[in-house]
Amino acid sequence: MLRKVLYIDLTSGESFIQERQELFEDWMGGTGAGIKLLQEECPSGTDPLSPEAPIILSIGPLNGIFPVATKTVATFKSPLTGELGESYAGGRLSLAMRFAGHEAIVIRGRADRPSYISINDSKVEIKDATSIWGIDAQTTGVVLREHETGVGRRSIIRIGPAGERLVRYAGVVVDTYRHFGRLGLGATFGSKRLKALVISGTEHVDVPDARRYKEVYNRLYKTAVQTDVMEKYHDIGTSVNINVLNWLKGLPTKNFILSSFPEGEKISGEMFAEKYLFRRLSCAGCPIGCVHIAALKSAFSTHHEFEVRKVSYDYEPIYSLGSNLGVESAEGILQLIDVCERTGLDVMSAGVVLSWATEALEKGLITTSETLDVPMQWNNVEGYSRALENIVTAPNEFYQALARGVDYAAEKYGGRDFAMALGKNEVSGYHTGPASIVGQLVGVRHSHLDNAGYSIDQKAAKKPMDPERMVDELIREDNSRGVFNSLVGCLFARGVYTEENIIDSLGAVGIVKTGEELQDLGKRIFEEKYKFKVQEGFDLSHVRVPKRFYETVSLSGSVTPETVEEMLRIYRKKRGWS
Amino acid sequence: MNRKVADLAGAKDETEMEARNPSTPEKEALRLTPEVTEAAAHKPKMRRRLKVAHPERCIGCLGCMFACSRIRRGTVSLQDSAIKVQTQGGIEGDFRVVVCRGCMDPPCARACPVHALEKMPDGRVVFHKDLCTGCGKCEEACLVGAISLGKEKMPIKCIHCGACVDFCPHGVLELEEVPVSGG
Numbered sequence: 100m101l102r103k104v105l106y107i108d109l110t111s112g113e114s115f116i117q118e119r120q121e122l123f124e125d126w127m128g129g130t131g132a133g134i135k136l137l138q139e140e141c142p143s144g145t146d147p148l149s150p151e152a153p154i155i156l157s158i159g160p161l162n163g164i165f166p167v168a169t170k171t172v173a174t175f176k177s178p179l180t181g182e183l184g185e186s187y188a189g190g191r192l193s194l195a196m197r198f199a200g201h202e203a204i205v206i207r208g209r210a211d212r213p214s215y216i217s218i219n220d221s222k223v224e225i226k227d228a229t230s231i232w233g234i235d236a237q238t239t240g241v242v243l244r245e246h247e248t249g250v251g252r253r254s255i256i257r258i259g260p261a262g263e264r265l266v267r268y269a270g271v272v273v274d275t276y277r278h279f280g281r282l283g284l285g286a287t288f289g290s291k292r293l294k295a296l297v298i299s300g301t302e303h304v305d306v307p308d309a310r311r312y313k314e315v316y317n318r319l320y321k322t323a324v325q326t327d328v329m330e331k332y333h334d335i336g337t338s339v340n341i342n343v344l345n346w347l348k349g350l351p352t353k354n355f356i357l358s359s360f361p362e363g364e365k366i367s368g369e370m371f372a373e374k375y376l377f378r379r380l381s382c383a384g385c386p387i388g389c390v391h392i393a394a395l396k397s398a399f400s401t402h403h404e405f406e407v408r409k410v411s412y413d414y415e416p417i418y419s420l421g422s423n424l425g426v427e428s429a430e431g432i433l434q435l436i437d438v439c440e441r442t443g444l445d446v447m448s449a450g451v452v453l454s455w456a457t458e459a460l461e462k463g464l465i466t467t468s469e470t471l472d473v474p475m476q477w478n479n480v481e482g483y484s485r486a487l488e489n490i491v492t493a494p495n496e497f498y499q500a501l502a503r504g505v506d507y508a509a510e511k512y513g514g515r516d517f518a519m520a521l522g523k524n525e526v527s528g529y530h531t532g533p534a535s536i537v538g539q540l541v542g543v544r545h546s547h548l549d550n551a552g553y554s555i556d557q558k559a560a561k562k563p564m565d566p567e568r569m570v571d572e573l574i575r576e577d578n579s580r581g582v583f584n585s586l587v588g589c590l591f592a593r594g595v596y597t598e599e600n601i602i603d604s605l606g607a608v609g610i611v612k613t614g615e616e617l618q619d620l621g622k623r624i625f626e627e628k629y630k631f632k633v634q635e636g637f638d639l640s641h642v643r644v645p646k647r648f649y650e651t652v653s654l655s656g657s658v659t660p661e662t663v664e665e666m667l668r669i670y671r672k673k674r675g676w677s
Numbered sequence: 678m679n680r681k682v683a684d685l686a687g688a689k690d691e692t693e694m695e696a697r698n699p700s701t702p703e704k705e706a707l708r709l710t711p712e713v714t715e716a717a718a719h720k721p722k723m724r725r726r727l728k729v730a731h732p733e734r735c736i737g738c739l740g741c742m743f744a745c746s747r748i749r750r751g752t753v754s755l756q757d758s759a760i761k762v763q764t765q766g767g768i769e770g771d772f773r774v775v776v777c778r779g780c781m782d783p784p785c786a787r788a789c790p791v792h793a794l795e796k797m798p799d800g801r802v803v804f805h806k807d808l809c810t811g812c813g814k815c816e817e818a819c820l821v822g823a824i825s826l827g828k829e830k831m832p833i834k835c836i837h838c839g840a841c842v843d844f845c846p847h848g849v850l851e852l853e854e855v856p857v858s859g860g
Contacts (some may be wrong), residue, residue, distance in 0.1 A: 164753050166740075194739075198755065243765055251763045252755050275768050301756055303828055309751030316747065320740075324846055380768060381738035386846035388736035409769060460790070 249299025259443025339370030418528025420448025
């Protein structure tokens, strides 16, 4: 297997392919190769929205070859936090990169007019996208499908107006229903005048030992479909957690004023499944089909005329645009998700920005002259829809501030105690306890998926754990996910890829690793990421925790600043940073 | 989810055997009715045929395509799969699952100018690799698009082995038995 990096320069319009065998041997692929390429490409202090800031897309040695290894990682400098940007998307992108023959793609420069990149195997073209600049992310997909080849085996990734207008938490839509969300990759695309990237290929992969390959494949496939390791994802889906966390008092509600939502039943995963779910889809290479699509049918006249929109949903958007905004209907949440899909906003950040603004308006920190008379009130779906549109079009200073994230807006208007961000990234939907807070603070991309602190809290609620034990678990997850994200597997399938299965699947494609080597790799990847973070100004000893986390009772009871500080102290010590 | 994933190891061995050593009509009849060899003489001879039983249940995982190239050819490829899952209007649209219909009067074999595709009395179409020139006439002849040239510019043809059936998590595919002289 040749392991190649495709370099594309939008300024000059040139591209070339380089074999980087060593890079992939040392750093596996995916996020390991991604962070090293970022270090190579992004000098200290680079403006994340300048032509010099790179976009790196990378896959790992198992993508397209083994089941549920379905993700691609994007590595960049985050326009939201100013430090490490890292985001994962499924769909068909990793497959398309595999068969086009590129394990990593580095995009540099800035095009002189709106453009999109078309990749067919080793052929790379930069094409004019002027006529689609400004149109929504979904229609962009429809248009590009008509112009490009590779039906059924290609991937189309694109931004909406939010990315074009540099909203700092704009995402990139991948194959309609998946996303590079979080941390603003969409704005990086926009800053490069890059509307989309279409990729397909016709290559194949020959494995060294076909019999061995089939054996390992069958084992992993069986584990994925026949055991319960992925059960929750193929029935109700991730949204099954709405009811669970609501009952356990860990579901952030109305900007974390509450940790359970009295109307929670109305927006539960069960309700979505019963009333709106009409289809499930898979990323290429995954038999689970966790992508849940709802049909949102609404009448646009009194004569039985309807429009039907197909909207994908999951736990996080139901939290951020639902309970977090006091929205009491599944339909209302689907409408808000749909606005984010069309404009290309990250749903989680968008919801948290709106919940802060709602509370700021209630408290008089801002007035209707700032909101331009948009009624930002709990459960006001119409008001929130207009507010989301305004974040993108930014008609005044207030919406411009909202477009820069909740941390920035609270800095400007006040209300930092309830500006729900950790490491400047708007928080995910868990008020489970200290491990969730500390996990998002220390995580390389300040995401709940860095180390699953929310899960550690839930374990601790059943069987108490001391702070040190929690920190140990966080560190273990930090490191092991670095390895898994180098492969680049779907985190929902992490139960399938035990260390033994990782070693065997790598062996089947001719990569020999021991458990020890993998553990070491995880640690090294984490350290390289922190090097970048620190270089760009991140300082774990000066992180801000919104007071709201301590005021609202969590799933594990009241969280105190002392516990969080103690855990941070232990964490720093164990990482050798004291 | 349909959990009736057959014994995967078993399926693999069987299809590997099939690929290396295509079954004769006699073997086929014997295998399909192993317990009643006498009765078999009076029953119509049967063949196995792949069927898209529930196309609307497809989730687009492409597991069938990977199974085909992996199990039949020991490679990882979409081009080398005889079964094809196509999108229509992207992932938002309905999937189209294309399989060989096992025609009684196969246009692919008729179109082949060098008889590399040969229709057998038991209904199967056999591919003679040494005769093939890679002209692609077979691909043009099949309206459903079930035969196409793979990476070696040779036709990739379904042998109705059922390897894909075992890797469809939603029961889209079935292997049916039809009379050799009909269906």
